[in-house]
Amino acid sequence: MARPKTGDKRSAILQAATVTIASNGLGASTASIAKAAGVGEGSLFRYFADKDELLNELYRELKNNMRHAMTSGFPAEAALKVRARHIWDSYVSWGMDSPDKRKTMAQLSVSDRVLERIRQEGQAGFDGISATxxxxxxxxKLCALPPRFVNDLLLSMAETTMAAMANEPRKAERYRAAGFEAFWSAAAKK
Amino acid sequence: MARPKTGDKRSAILQAATVTIASNGLGASTASIAKAAGVGEGSLFRYFADKDELLNELYRELKNNMRHAMTSGFPAEAALKVRARHIWDSYVSWGMDSPDKRKTMAQLSVSDRVLERIRQEGQAGFDGISATxxxxxxxxKLCALPPRFVNDLLLSMAETTMAAMANEPRKAERYRAAGFEAFWSAAAKK
Amino acid sequence: MARPKTGDKRSAILQAATVTIASNGLGASTASIAKAAGVGEGSLFRYFADKDELLNELYRELKNNMRHAMTSGFPAEAALKVRARHIWDSYVSWGMDSPDKRKTMAQLSVSDRVLERIRQEGQAGFDGISATxxxxxxxxKLCALPPRFVNDLLLSMAETTMAAMANEPRKAERYRAAGFEAFWSAAAKK
Amino acid sequence: MARPKTGDKRSAILQAATVTIASNGLGASTASIAKAAGVGEGSLFRYFADKDELLNELYRELKNNMRHAMTSGFPAEAALKVRARHIWDSYVSWGMDSPDKRKTMAQLSVSDRVLERIRQEGQAGFDGISATxxxxxxxxKLCALPPRFVNDLLLSMAETTMAAMANEPRKAERYRAAGFEAFWSAAAKK
DNA sequence: GATGAATGAGGCTTCATTCAT
DNA sequence: GATGAATGAAGCCTCATTCAT
Structure with missing residues (x-):
């Protein structure tokens, strides 16, 4: 029996990729990622066929991670605004707790190296959230429009909010609350 | 593209960069940009010391262009909501009329190759807008917060709106209006 | 391919190497050969110290195989031309029956990774044939020259003949016969 | 005006490729070829899009070179055997004068990296020779067969002859003559 | 001033080989 | 003994930048 492929190494690479891409962009070299993961250059390609696959898997991983953060503890039975606030807060917390994940996710979301198929798979599993x-x-107020639009609005408003929070950490909580109220005003019935 | 008149080379390069980066990302080679500009590979470096300078100048150029689009015809004396709507509409129009500029601007906004100094210079000159x-x-509702935050909120909401417009061109105008109302609800007094 | 019985691994690897090299050239990776043999990547190196040794052993194996095909049933007592024809026919049959062996042999014959020593060992054992x-x-007509030259002439003429046969299968037998007559005319007394 | 692309450099690369491939096979690295040509690694790719293109151009070059050697001074009006002998001699001379060209040509002829299209173009221009x-x-004797076959036969017999000549230089001329007689006996009317 | 030929550093990827299991 | 995970050297190719013309 050969040495088993340690799931650890795959994770180490993905995590290293998150950090490295956060600070160097998608142009971060596979060599630098491997090094950051404490792994040989060639090893990376045992876990990911090529850089694009790494990027796609990373997207999936981060999306899963985000989904977990937002889904767990979701108060499915609570009032609408409470649920909305949970979505907002859990997303913002996820982003603020792991700025590298957030930055890398932002880059991946915009890159055309992430396949449409992977993107769509990423949408799945946000059930309680989608329903909300x-x-x-x-x-x-936006009843004529697809929920997708509202969802994207929330994400981009949260993004802006997080940027402000990161910029002025002392006012972080004020931004977080204000951001949500802005979203709620924008989307909810007058 | 034909060989541009001597004095226009700089502009030709910037324009070619806009188009090329829009479709190939910031990784677009200087050679491909020069070619698209109808200019020799080396000529690019007579106008821009290196690629980073080109990127920074391009940012400045696009910001200027955007400012012009948003500032000209600004109804400085009109009611607040009218002025807000003008800001929204002119920004969205700018982005939808020249998708290449918008895409490239989006990439530059996120890249750390654009210097903070240049970013800040870019803020200047939006006087009527800033006042509004x-x-x-x-x-x-957001009276406790810096105007910068509201400004960024508008930009990101408009961005999301434009993405939806581009995705469903037939509903474009509906999105544009709905997006603005969302912003107005988010920011204006109840 | 199923996992071969333990003792057969060596053979399985050699056979897989024949097929793989025939279609991918000597650059075929050891991993691809191992896979084709239904054997672990590392196992290959338990049977062959390194790739060069595999190549040399493969040469030897194919040469043995070819010798067997040409030697068995050799009509040692028949007339000279009959024996010559048997040599020709058995060589051509060997090559046409197993194109992979022929192609791989052609590559090995030309490669400098096969040691001169192995090449020479390969000559041995063609006794009846050498005598003929x-x-x-x-x-x-060629009485002043070393038999080696005539031997090589036969091989290369047969090679050319086989290429033509493979190219135009319908005329295969005509080529086979014509090729031999050409050789016989070239080498035998007027 | 930029520095003109010196035809010399292209030739230098092709020549270096000839030498390097002759001794290291088609696996010779582009780096080693560039170095042998006294040229930067990257420069090679200004003259040839990729290694395959280099290989194809090299094939064309060598074929042209060979054609020139065989065509010039061709005694179009002479007797058939005289013309045949000229073909034989000029081909053998070409091969013996430049063993690197011959070895490299042999590798290219067998490689599937040389496109069929290029191969066919290479056939052109051997007019007097084809007619002969x-x-x-x-x-x-071979009147029922395509001339292509006889042509290939000549080439392979000459190849074998050259190998013998190279092996025993002192008997070179004897081999050359004997080889031709063998060919003539094989192909000409009794 | 304009050009594009020249280049080496660096990027992605493959692969023969080793060795822990 | 068998395996395949691990790896770094090496291969092909791209590209920002320089500089001869």
């Missing part, structure tokens, strides 16, 4: 979004839309 | 933003803040 | 060659030389 | 081959076929 749908309700916000249905009962809100 | 200030008023929106002062008179609105 | 000697007679062709002695009694023929 | 046709006559040898028409008037000879």
């Amino acid at each position: 979004m749908q309700q916000i839309v249905d009962r809100g | 933003m200030q008023q929106i803040v002062d008179r609105g | 060659m000697q007679q062709i030389v002695d009694r023929g | 081959m046709q006559q040898i076929v028409d008037r000879g």
Whole structure:
């Protein structure tokens, strides 16, 4: 029996990629990622066929991670605004707790090296959240529009909020609350 | 592209860079940009010391271009919401009329190759707009926060709106209007 | 390919190497050969110290195989031309029956990774055949030259003949016969 | 005006490739070829898009070179055997005068990296020679077969002859003559 | 001033080989 | 003994930048 492929190494590479890409962009070299992971240059390619596959898997990983952060503890039975606030808070917390993940995710979201197929798979599993979004839309001002739009609006407003939070950490909580209220005003029924 | 008149080479390079980067990302080679500009590979470096300078100048150029689009015809005396709507509309129009500029701007905005100094210079000159933003803040729900935050909120909401417009061109105008109302609800006094 | 019985691994590797090299050239990776043999990547190196040794052993194996095909049933007592024809036919049959062996042999014959020592060992054991060659030389037009030359002439003429046969299968037998007559005319007494 | 692309450099690369491939096979690295040519690694790719293109151009070059050697001074009006002998001699001389060209040509002829299209282009321009081959076929023993076959036969017999000449330089001329007689006996009318 | 030929550093990827299991 | 995970050297190729013309 050969040495088993340690799941650790795969994770180490993905984590190293997150950090390295966060600070150097998608142009970060595979060599630098491997080095950051404490792994030989060639080893990276045992786990990922090529750089594009690494990028796609990283997207999937981060999306999963984000989904977990947002889904766990979701108060499915609570009032609409409470649920919305949970979505907002859990997303912002995820982003602020791991700025590298957030930055890297931002780059991947914009890159055309992430396949459409992977993107769509990434949408799955946000069930409670999607349902909530749908309700916000249905009962809100934007009822004529696809929930996707509201969802994206939330993400981009949260992004802006996080940037402000990162910039002025002392006012972080104020931004977080204000950002949510802005979103809620934008989307919910008058 | 034909060989541009001598004095226009700089402009030709910037324009070619806009197009080329829009479709190939910031990794677009200087050679490909020069070629698209109808200019020799080496000539590019007579106008820009290196690629980073080109990128920074391009940022400045696009920001100027955007400023011009948003500033000209600005109804400085109109009611607040009218002015806000003008800001929104002119920004969205700028982005939808020249998708290459918008895409390239998006890449530059996120890249750390654009110096902070240049970014800040780019803020200048949006006078009427800044004043309007200030008023929106002062008179609105977000009065405790810096106008910069509201400004960024507008930009990111408009960005999301433009993405939706580009995705479903038939509903474009509906998105544009809905996006603005969302922003206005988010920022203005109840 | 299923996992071969333990004792057969060596053979499985050699056979897999024949097939793989025939279609991918000597650059075929050891990993691909191992895989084709249904054997672990590392196992290959338990049977062959390194790739060069594999190549040399493969040369030896194919040469042995070819010798067997040409030697068995050799009509040692028949007339000279009959024996010559048997040499020709058995060589051509060997090559046409197993194109992979022929192609791989062609690559190995030309490669400098096969040691001169191995090449020479490969000559041995063609006893009846060598004797026949000697007679062709002695009694023929080329009597002043070493039998090795005539032997090589036969091989290369047969090679050319096989290429033509492979190219136009319908005329295969015509080529086979014509090729031999050409050789016989070239080498035998007027 | 930029520095003109010196035809010399292209030639230097092709020549270096000839030498390097002759001794290291088609696996010779582009770096080693560039170095042998006294040229930067990257420069090679200004003259040839990739290694395959280099190989194809090299094939063309060598074929042209060979054609020139065989065509110039061709005694178009002479007797058939005289013309055949000229073909034989000029081909053998070409091969013996430049063993590197011969070895490299041999590798290229066998490689599937040389495109069929290039191969066919290479056939062109051997007019006097093709005509002569046709006559040898028409008037000879192999009249039922395509001239291509006789042509290939000549080449392979000459190849074998050259190998012998190279092996025993002192008997070189004897081999050259004997080889031709063998060919003539094989192909011409009794 | 304009050009594009020249280049080496660096990027991605493959591969023969080693060795822990 | 068998395996395949691990690896770094080496291969092909790209590219920003320099500089001869």
